[in-house]
Amino acid sequence: MQSPFFALVYRLRSTLRWSGMNALQSEDVAQHSFGVALIAQALCAVEQEVFHRSLPTADILAAALLHDASECILTDVIAPVKKYSVEVEQAFSHLEQVAEKQLRNTLPNALQPMYEQWFQRSGEVFDYVKAADKLDALCKCRQEVRRGNQEFALAASQIESSVRVYADRMPSVAYFIDHFLEAFDHSVDEYRYLK
Template identity: 30%
Template sequence: MKKSNFYAFISRMKYINRWGLMRSIKDENVSEHSLDVAVIAHALSIIQKRRLNMDVNPEKTALYAIYHDASEIFTGDLPTPVKYFNTVIKTAYKDVELAASRRLLKLLPEDFYEDYEPVLIPREQEKEIWKTIKAADKISAYIKCIEEEKSGNREFLQAKQTIYHEINSMDREDVKIFMDEFLQGYELTLDEME
């Protein structure tokens, strides 16, 4: 049996730092971020299922979210202002991310491909899962801004406003419910939480 380095590469997500252009009080790596996004994406899916009567699979959404930035093992975390500077760069970077995801997939034994391909490479028929993950990703970024602001770091104030606007413009009922019911807790200290 051929040896595989897939999981060893996945474990290296902890070495890829995010927010490269920002001065952070607390560094955040892709591994930490991926867990946060998975938790939020799972919550959004539960909201969709329980409150909005949608036919969704929260566990599948959480699994996909765990791996949503896995391609950054090879690409690094390109800062958002660069990634979305114009359509040419955005399209080119999407191609780079896809190539990196395919490279990751090829690290697995062939009999694993069927299970991991949809996790690593978005498919059209699962676009709603990926939209939920994108929403969770934005909420996670917003929470990071809250945490930095709570620590006295003003560096994230503009990012916080921009991300909040992006979240609101998604016009998603699940996101509104999450923001209304769960976001306040991130503003509290440990002693203020129940």
């Protein structure tokens, strides 16, 4: 039998995010993963070109694409539920690790070690993925609020606070905020590229 790994991860296109929230524009986990990878790539480029610091960009991008892969099995659960209590947060973390391991175990043996490193939840790679994850969530919330959806206002405020923590210790996150974040608040009409 062939490995179902990629077929399962591909199902992230059918796994909606922000459950329980009235989003004006729905978002699936695959779209979110693309956004996280795009922002992670930007953070790596800024570190390299602006701050002259080399990062394992390929590993960060792979980890960004797969950071929510367990949700093809578990679906998306919003952060306030996952973080309801320390016990619930630990239980969800354990459940995600079990799902990730089961998912990785569907790969051919030769590929499992490579993919295992991209599922690690600590270290430099994880820090950049987590920062990009928070930035992408903030961009989504700000876009919803800009469209008049106040349901995302509290989430935007809370996520912005956690993004600021990353910005305090990661220069590329601060740079992204200073040079790119506000552009997400504008409509496409403001960025007509053919003038």
